[in-house]
Amino acid sequence: xxxxxxxxxxxxxxxxxxxxxxxxxxxxxxxxxxxxxxxxxxxxxxxxxxxxxxxxxxxxx
Numbered sequence: 001x002x003x004x005x006x007x008x009x010x011x012x013x014x015x016x017x018x019x020x021x022x023x024x025x026x027x028x029x030x031x032x033x034x035x036x037x038x039x040x041x042x043x044x045x046x047x048x049x050x051x052x053x054x055x056x057x058x059x060x061x
Contacts, residue, residue, distance in 0.1 A: 004031070008044055 011025035028042055046056065 006031070006042070 007029040009027045009029075011027055014022065014024050016022045026044070028044075030036070034040070050056070
């Protein structure tokens with residue numbers, strides 16, 4: 001199994017109120033080596049770079 005890092009970008013601008021949960025649409029960067037004819041599952045996890053300036057809690061799905 002490859003352990004690649006990919007850029008994940010929110011599909012829109014979201015304001016999520018404190019103490020709430022939200023599921024948002026995102027775009028996941030493709031690589032030239034990806035086989036576009038296959039469905040692919042990803043686990044999206046926050047990096048320390050994201051968690052330091054923003055008080056977010058993210059669950060991997």
